[in-house]
Amino acid sequence: xxxxxxxxxxxxxxxxxxxxxxxxxxxxxxxxxxxxxxxxxxxxxxxxxxxxxxxxxxxxxxxxxxxxxxxxxxxxxxxxxxxxxxxxxxxxxxxxxxxxxxxxxxxxxxxxxxxxxxxxxxxxxxxxxxxxxxxxxxxxxxxxxxxxxxxxxxxxxxxxxxxxxxxxxxxxxxxxxxxxxxxxxxxxxxxxxxxxxxxxxxxxxxxxxxxxxxxxxxxxxxxxxxxxxxxxxxxxxxxxxxxxxxx
Amino acid sequence: xxxxxxxxxxxxxxxxxxxxxxxxxxxxxxxxxxxxxxxxxxxxxxxxxxxxxxxxxxxxxxxxxxxxxxxxxxxxxxxxxxxxxxxxxxxxxxxxxxxxxxxxxxxxxxxxxxxxxxxxxxxxxxxxxxxxxxxxxxxxxxxxxxxxxxxxxxxxxxxxxxxxxxxxxxxxxxxxxxxxxxxxxxxxxxxxxxxxxxxxxxxxxxxxxxxxxxxxxxxxxxxxxxxxxxxxxxxxxxxxxxxxxxxxxxxxxxxxxxxxxxxxxxxxxxxxxxxxxxxxxxxxxxxxxxxxxxxxxxxxxxxxxxxxxxxxxxxxxxxxxxxxxxxxxxxxxxxxxxxxxxxxxxxxxxxxxxx
Numbered sequence: 001x002x003x004x005x006x007x008x009x010x011x012x013x014x015x016x017x018x019x020x021x022x023x024x025x026x027x028x029x030x031x032x033x034x035x036x037x038x039x040x041x042x043x044x045x046x047x048x049x050x051x052x053x054x055x056x057x058x059x060x061x062x063x064x065x066x067x068x069x070x071x072x073x074x075x076x077x078x079x080x081x082x083x084x085x086x087x088x089x090x091x092x093x094x095x096x097x098x099x100x101x102x103x104x105x106x107x108x109x110x111x112x113x114x115x116x117x118x119x120x121x122x123x124x125x126x127x128x129x130x131x132x133x134x135x136x137x138x139x140x141x142x143x144x145x146x147x148x149x150x151x152x153x154x155x156x157x158x159x160x161x162x163x164x165x166x167x168x169x170x171x172x173x174x175x176x177x178x179x180x181x182x183x184x185x186x187x188x189x190x191x192x193x194x195x196x197x198x199x200x201x202x203x204x205x206x207x208x209x210x211x212x213x214x215x216x217x218x219x220x221x222x223x224x225x226x227x228x229x230x231x232x233x234x235x236x237x238x239x240x241x242x243x244x245x246x247x
Numbered sequence: 248x249x250x251x252x253x254x255x256x257x258x259x260x261x262x263x264x265x266x267x268x269x270x271x272x273x274x275x276x277x278x279x280x281x282x283x284x285x286x287x288x289x290x291x292x293x294x295x296x297x298x299x300x301x302x303x304x305x306x307x308x309x310x311x312x313x314x315x316x317x318x319x320x321x322x323x324x325x326x327x328x329x330x331x332x333x334x335x336x337x338x339x340x341x342x343x344x345x346x347x348x349x350x351x352x353x354x355x356x357x358x359x360x361x362x363x364x365x366x367x368x369x370x371x372x373x374x375x376x377x378x379x380x381x382x383x384x385x386x387x388x389x390x391x392x393x394x395x396x397x398x399x400x401x402x403x404x405x406x407x408x409x410x411x412x413x414x415x416x417x418x419x420x421x422x423x424x425x426x427x428x429x430x431x432x433x434x435x436x437x438x439x440x441x442x443x444x445x446x447x448x449x450x451x452x453x454x455x456x457x458x459x460x461x462x463x464x465x466x467x468x469x470x471x472x473x474x475x476x477x478x479x480x481x482x483x484x485x486x487x488x489x490x491x492x493x494x495x496x497x498x499x500x501x502x503x504x505x506x507x508x509x510x511x512x513x514x515x516x517x518x519x520x521x522x523x524x525x526x527x528x529x530x531x532x533x534x535x536x537x538x539x540x541x542x543x544x545x546x547x548x549x550x551x552x553x554x555x556x557x558x559x560x561x562x563x564x565x566x567x568x569x570x571x572x573x574x575x576x577x578x579x580x581x582x583x584x585x586x587x588x589x590x591x592x593x594x595x596x597x598x599x600x601x602x
Contacts, residue, residue, distance in 0.1 A: 081271065081314075
């Protein structure tokens with residue numbers, strides 16, 4: 001019998017703890033596939049964040065470090081600078097990367113740190129039960145914006161790819177989504193390119209992946225995908241925001 | 248004996264770190280320790296595998312330290328008091344992940360932005376573990392530029408030996424003053440680090456560097472185990488120096504620059520026939536409790552000489568089980584006690600003893 005589908009070697013056998021319908025699982029798989037296909041899983045070192053994906057260290061089948069909230073790019077900087085042959089990635093959510101860790105994100109990009117950042121944007125703090133995130137949309141109801149995000153009082157969401165596109169040190173910035181097969185394939189290509197850039201020593205790559213949080217959005221998985229398409233994708237347009245390798 | 252060179256404390260410790268095998272330094276500018284970073288920025292890029300990186304913040308610097316420490320290489324950062332507060336989060340994680348690293352605190356006056364003159368007001372922060380959770384640092388307190396060198400080398404060794412962060416608790420005086428030093432470092436020990444993240448190379452299961460244990464019984468177990476290690480350190484690693492303690496009736500306890508001032512005061516008091524000596528803790532944690540306890544059986548009084556509002560004095564009282572009175576001779580805010588300050592406190596101890 002022909003094998004038509006396999007778990008990537010870059011993933012362990014641990015059962016994911018993510019909620020039903022959450023797209024972290026897809027994104028984990030894409031990262032693992034990219035590492036496998038590029039043949040670098042056995043020299044990869046991942047840095048897990050604080051947030052829903054804190055347990056990433058149980059799922060990626062490579063050496064892992066668990067970092068303090070927002071500090072993953074700084075930890076990754078140390079790991080990479082220790083041995084440039086290490087293939088180093090961070091896997092971070094929006095609260096981690098775009099709020100408490102903004103300085104670490106911007107400055108690792110500014111330094112052109114030769115690492116790969118996987119940024120999962122689901123517009124909410126998932127692990128702590130659904131509070132307003134730096135990427136929560138205007139009007140979006142969360143536990144700490146119960147009347148909807150009031151931009152007059154708490155300001156606007158942070159658009160990470162747009163912001164980092166102004167940072168000279170950044171090499172490659174792309175926003176993707178995992179809402180359908182076509183986009184999953186595009187996300188895979190972007191993630192793979194981000195790792196390829198690192199292997200080739202081209203510098204800082206960040207892939208922002210628009211993701212769902214059915215539990216904290218209070219929506220069924222299919223409805224969550226629809227909500228992402230109708231609300232998040234117009235506010236956070238997909239596309240390449242910077243690509244020095246194409247210039 | 249090797250030739251001695253005249254060096255500033257901050258530069259001597261930086262050179263000693265390199266000699267101890269440290270090739271990675273991450274820091275952020277802050278007075279009065281900036282010479283450490285400046286020295287490293289000059290030296291490390293010229294050494295194979297050397298990395299100097301000025302971080303965007305103290306927070307980032309300590310996390311870069313954590314990154315290198317995770318890979319099993321010797322790494323350090325240095326800062327001064329306000330910067331150490333910012334590093335506290337990272338220090339807690341480094342301790343929680345059982346990673347070795349050297350953190351230098353060239354103390355200045357506080358709280359808040361405080362001042363830039365020498366201080367010992369981070370004693371409690373350092374010895375009780377800066378950051379959240381149950382943990383300790385080994386804290387080394389040099390009292391000369393030579394000890395800045397020796398303690399740096401020892402600090403890296405202890406960090407590797409016990410897989411934990413070590414702090415070199417210096418102050419502006421030690422950092423800024425120049426003294427002749429020998430950089431003849433006899434032996435640099437190396438340690439196996441099978442836990443390090445170096446890439447599996449397809450030869451082993453993944454290593455995970457982590458401080459998260461959601462199950463309370465597991466976290467308790469990890470903390471219990473860590474404290475067993477700490478108990479061993481308390482038993483085996485306490486360092487101190489005794490000065491004229493043989494016949495002493497009054498015992499001064501002082502470290503760092505306070506010990507140097509105290510030593511002068513002791514010599515002056517001895518000229519007048521006053522029997523005073525000193526126990527100088529070299530490790531502040533583990534605190535030389537046994538030495539103090541033993542001294543408490545002989546001396547009438549203790550004097551704690553500190554550049555703070557009296558932080559070490561509590562540890563002295565605990566060590567001697569409050570069996571003898573402990574007087575405080577202190578200046579703070581960047582002021583250094585004078586020999587006269589210490590002498591008048593010695594007089595007070597003697598006078599009080601005669602009552």
